[in-house]
Amino acid sequence: MQNKLAFECLDRTLRDIMKSVSPDRYNKLFGGVTVLLGGDFRQILPVIRKGSRAEIVAASISRSYLWSECRLFVLQENMRLRRGKNAAEQRRIKEFTNWVLDVGDGIIPHLDGGFSEDNTGNVQIPSEYCIQSESSDVNVLIDMVFPDLHERFTDVDYLRERAILTPTNKVVDHLNNLIFDKIGGESHLYQSADSVQCPVGCHENLTSAFPVEYLNSFKLPGMPPHKLILKEGVVVMLLRNLNQTVGLCNGTRLIVRKCLKHTLYVAVSRVTSPEGLICFIEKPEGGTGSLTMVENIQPLQIVNTPRGTVRLIKMIVGDGLYVFLPCSCLLCSICFVLLQK
Structure with a gap:
């Protein structure tokens, strides 16, 4: 907002x-x-x-x-109730929706049984909305969301119906690495060009202020890592707009089909494209600005486990969407966004 x-x-x-x-x-x-x-x-x-x-x-x-x-208009009809196949399922969806709205309004009692004026505290998630398991190993969740991943990682429909939402990039990277290891095949390493280009008239010693190790250590939100390791069948997310007419926009989920030296052969995972649009993703050339620090980097990021963004959730269909909360959310609104998906 x-x-x-x-x-x-x-x-x-x-x-x-x-x-x-x-x-x-x-x-x-x-x-x-x-x-x-x-x-x-x-x-x-x-x-x-x-x-x-x-x-x-x-x-x-x-x-x-x-x-x-301003004149306020409030949505009254819950469109999710239209998905219910019977009265029992509609009642279950309505109860869950009302609980999520109470979380967003901050009227859910905390674990200590009270409320706080600043809406801070821990909220108990009902057991019927949680995965029941005797083990706390995160691999149990991965196997439940991605069953038979080692056999079906090339199936576009299988991959686009499944995702794990989590609030922090650190947890995203950890889960993505675990899922990546479960996919068979040869790994391909893509590295960014870590050099500093000084404009005309710039002091040559400026390059010493940006050592290669420093450039490679950057892990910025919305940017690929310095070392991007991919396999065939890995789900990635496009981080820039390449061709909006065919859906190659920032946030589009892609499935790697073939890894070449400077190019990736990918399939677009979209609801409107059942067969999957096939395209090539190349490294961009050149840079802009007075000081170019990182160039020629694949505009992709592994995204089996995305953060809870609305645009990405619209590309995921089916019931294979789960939320993983290993730590408290910084804001109640972030938790609300994750739960309502």
């Missing part, structure tokens, strides 16, 4: 633009233009770097002068 300052900036901009049409529009909200805003305060709130709860709430649009002029 955007910061309230972004909406207020849009309001001032539209006022300035629309006053050329009619001077009276300068005094109207958004210059008299109807603006539709969609969102859910239970989900991700405005991101304030190292901000407190009060600062995050203050940045929400509900604390803006615009809020009093």
Whole structure:
């Protein structure tokens, strides 16, 4: 959800633009233009770097002068209930949906039996929503989500119906490594070009300030690692827009079909493409900006275990979607997003 300052900036901009049409529009909200805003305060709130709860709430649009002029429309029909095959299943889905909404509203009692004013504390997840196992080994979860993975890792329908959601990148990398080891075949290593290109007139000693070991240690969200190890059958996620007309966008799930020296032969895992669109992914050439630190890197990341993003969840169909919470979520809204998927 955007910061309230972004909406207020849009309001001032539209006022300035629309006053050329009619001077009276300068005094109207958004210059008299109807603006539709969609969102859910239970989900991700405005991101304030190292901000407190009060600062995050203050940045929400509900604390803006615009809020009093907004007309609220609330969704009333639960579309998930349409998927129920019988009355018992519909009742089960409705009970789970109501429980998830209570988590988002912060009205679920904590483990100590009480509530906290800042909505912090541990919440007990009902046992019927958890996997019952005598072992705490995460491989039990992996085998349940991906049964017979060593035999079916080339099946597009099998892979696109399954995923494990988890809130942190550290856990994502750990689970992806475990799943990667279960897939047979030869491993292929792709490394980024770790060099610094100085612009004209730049001091040559600038390169000494960025040693190769330092560049290779970067693990930034939304960027591939320096060493990307792939196998045939591994699910990866595209990290940049390549061809939007065929669905090659940031966040698209791909299945590696063949690993070449500089090119990957992949199948697009999409609900609208049952057979899977086949395409090639090449290393991009060149760089932009005054200082180029990393170039020629495959714009991919292994994603058998993605973080809980809405765009990615829309590409996963079926009942093979599980949530793994080895640690507490930093925000209640993050937990709510994971649970409602």
